[in-house]
Amino acid sequence: MGCYVKDYVLYLGETNPLEKEPLVEETIAHRLAAVVAKYPSRIAVLTGERKLTYKQVDEQSDAIANFLSDSGIRASDRVAICLGNLAExxxxxxxxxxxxxxxxxxxTAYTEVQIVSVINHITASCLVLSTDISLPYKAPKPANELFGGLVLEEERIRRTPSLKQLLVIEKTPSTHTRQIFSGAAWFHDVLKEYHGKGLKKRTMLQSSDIINIQFTSGTTSTPKAACLTHKGLLNNAILVGDRLKLTELDILCCAPPIYHAFAFSLGVFSTMAFGCALLLPSESFNPIAVIDSIIEHNAxxxxxxxxxxxxxxxxxDKRSLDKSAFSSLRTGLIGGSIVPPVLRAKLKEKMNLSGLLNMYGMTELSPTVCTTCLEDEIEKHHNTVGAVLPHTEIKIVSRDDCHQTLRRGERGELLIGGYLLMKGYWEDEKRTSEAFAIDNSQQTSSDEPSSARKQKVWLRTGDEAVIRPDGMLKITGRIKDIIIRGGENIYPSEIENLLLQHKLISSIAVVGLPDDRYGEIVSAFIIPHEDAVVSQSSDAIDLDSRVALKPPSGMCNQFLQNVLTGDEIRDMVRVTLGRSSAPKYIFWASQIPLTATGKTEKYKLKEIGQAALKRGLKT
Structure with missing residues (x-):
């Protein structure tokens, strides 16, 4: 992959003369047909004891497509899916x-109110559910208990009038269950009824057609519906697969949920594009199932x-497994947030993942902008999110003016251009216009008369970043998460990466809380390691009485070595990053709020912290 550099920005994009492979212009359906023809008997999907070959996936998807068509569902109609990671x-x-x-x-973590809101917002024609819903670390719950108003036909018609069909995957066959889901069609009944009939009607599709609407997890409680195309999703899946050097012999263990863009595009479509196997270890994330699946299936x-x-x-660690148990692993992707170097080192040591690639992207970008490469030296894996994928353009602009492009080496907001951009947010012109920056005089055509210059569209990521001299991209944090203490910018990720090196800290999130003197003050939410004994004193705030313990007097030195104090944490930050970065407030916690895809919900932490301080829990 080549690149070319101008003095103000690094571009890697469609206009790059050094790009060798053109973008794929086919639809996802065309690619699937080609893979089925080439690898009909290879395993496409693997879940526990179930295996589906590419031919079986093709035949079953034909059956479901025929059923949907007979139900009156046409091209561009929306099909809402609320399922765990199932082969179905x-x-x-x-x-x-x-x-x-x-x-x-x-x-699958949506409430009934949220599902109804989504269905009505996109006017979905079909809803696909399973009789039981699984969530991480929880026992499955019957869907009729979670979404009772959607299960009963009369109530469903009243609350979601656009729905023409409810398609249900039956986990445990039961006459009683079928009576509860009134007016529903049953997935495996449909497979039997339409088996062997082939696809009745083929729709003329274009690669530019919208094929996926992804609701972003975002950093607020008001998600947006990003509209993604065949071209964006398929090319992104192929280009990331190239970085991973996927072949038909690979078995890809996908722990993230399929309803998220990470697994939807880079799990489902990347494995299909290369004819390899998609291993789904469990319906919802379960670390035991992930470890078992990797070992059992030689992922x-x-x-x-x-x-x-x-x-x-x-x-x-609980099982005392040796690195040799993961000898089959050769690479992987880690994304979703900044990756602490200490975590990468542990994954190399414990899971044989020296070839683990960093990934940076956004739902609105189909979803990947850049990754590190297998050949990159460790410094790039530790400090950057890698090189930009082919056919993608990036630039850094001023945080205060998205039309002021900065030079390489300067921090600013990251903007993205190219094939991978969403078409916009579904029926939300205001948010769409806010997300895009329009450049009517794009820099690559500066020698042309203004009348000949094309309008350039960039997506504003909201992330602060810098392009290094070697072309690697470094994400320094979410702009809205940067703490401005007395006019000084403080980067939470730097503090988090440092403190994660402490042997007694299991997890940490740093946010800014309001302060009368400085405007904002550094605050740290810390989950101690299970072996830690947290000092119950005035130097930190205990959010959970199960966490804080005052070490008994006269205990042995070994016990005292496991004591974790707020002052120790502040000193560690102060010595390395300076006094202003040391957290004023430290909160001991047993859990940190996460999105369903594992991202820290920092806006919730700010609410929790402010509430605790208002109750008088001050240091």
Whole structure:
């Protein structure tokens, strides 16, 4: 892959004359057909004891597509899906892809009110559910208990009038269950009824058509619906697969949920594009299942976000597993947030993941902008999110003026251009216009008359970044998360990365809380390691009485070595990063609020911290 540099910005994009491979212009359905023809008997999806070959996925998705068509669902109609990581999920996705229906994945953590809101916002024509819903670390719950108003036909018609069909995956066959889901069609009944009939009607689709609407997890409680295309998703899946050097022999263990863009594109579509196997260890994230699946099926690739990998490392320690148990692993992707170097070092040591690639992206970007490469030296893996993918353009602009492009080496907001951009947020012109920056005099055409210059569209990421002299991209944090203490910018990720090196700290999140003198003050939420004994004193705030323990007097030195204090943490930060970065407030916690995809919900932490301080819990 080549690149060329101008003095103000590094561009890697469609206009790059050094790009060798053109973008793929086919639809996802065309790519699937080619892979099925080439690898009909290879395993496409693997879940526990179930295996589906590419031919079986093709036949089953034909059956579901025919059923949807007979139900009156046409190209561009929306199909909402609320499922865990099941093989049936993959089949439904490809059925929609063949029909041209728009796949709308929904979080299994949604409440009934949220699901109804999503369905009505996108006017979905079909809803796909399972009889039981699984969430991480929790026992499955019956869908009729979670979404009772959608299960009963009369109530469903009243609350979601656009729905033409409810398609249900039956976990445990039961006459009683079928009576509860009134007016529903049953997935495996549909497979039997339409088996062997082939796709009745093929829709003429374009690569520019919207095929997926992704609700962003975001950093607020008001998610947005990003509209993604065949071209964006398929090319992104192929280009990331190239970075991972995927082949038909790979077995990719995908721990993130399929309803998130990470697994939807880089799990489902990347494995299909290269004819390899998608291994789904469990319906919802379970570190035990991930470890078991990797070992049992000799997985070669693994995906996850930092919180998932941390949970897997804890499971490995509990079992005292040796690195040799993971000898089949050769690479993987880690994304979702900035990756602490200490975590990467542990994954290399414990899971044989010296070839783990960093990934940076956003739902609105199909979703990947850049990754590190297998050949990169360790410094790049530790300090950057890698090189920009081919056919993608980036630039850094002033945080105060998105039309002021900065020079390489300067920090500012990261903007993205190219094929991977979403078409916009579904029926939300205001948010769409806010997300895009329009450049009517793009720099690459500066020698042309203004009348000949094309309008350039950039997506504003909201992330602060810097392009290094070697072309590597370094993300320094979310702009809205940067703490401005008395006019000084403080970067939470730097503090988090430092403190994660402490042997008694399991997890940490740093946020800014309001302060009368400085405007904002550094505050740290810390989950101590299970072996830690937290000092119960005035130097920190105990949010959970299960965490804080005052060490008894006269205990042995070994016990005292496991004592964790707020002052020790402040000193550690002060010595390395300076006095202003040392957290004024430290909160001991047993858990940190996360999105369903493992990202820290910092806005919630700010609310928790402010509430604690208002109650008089001051240091």
């Amino acid at each position: 999920y993959v089949v439904v996705i490809y059925a929609c892809v063949k029909l041209g229906a728009v796949v709308v994945p929904m979080s 070669t690739v693994v995906y996850g976000v930092p919180t998932m990998f941390l949970a897997e490392l804890e499971e490995i």
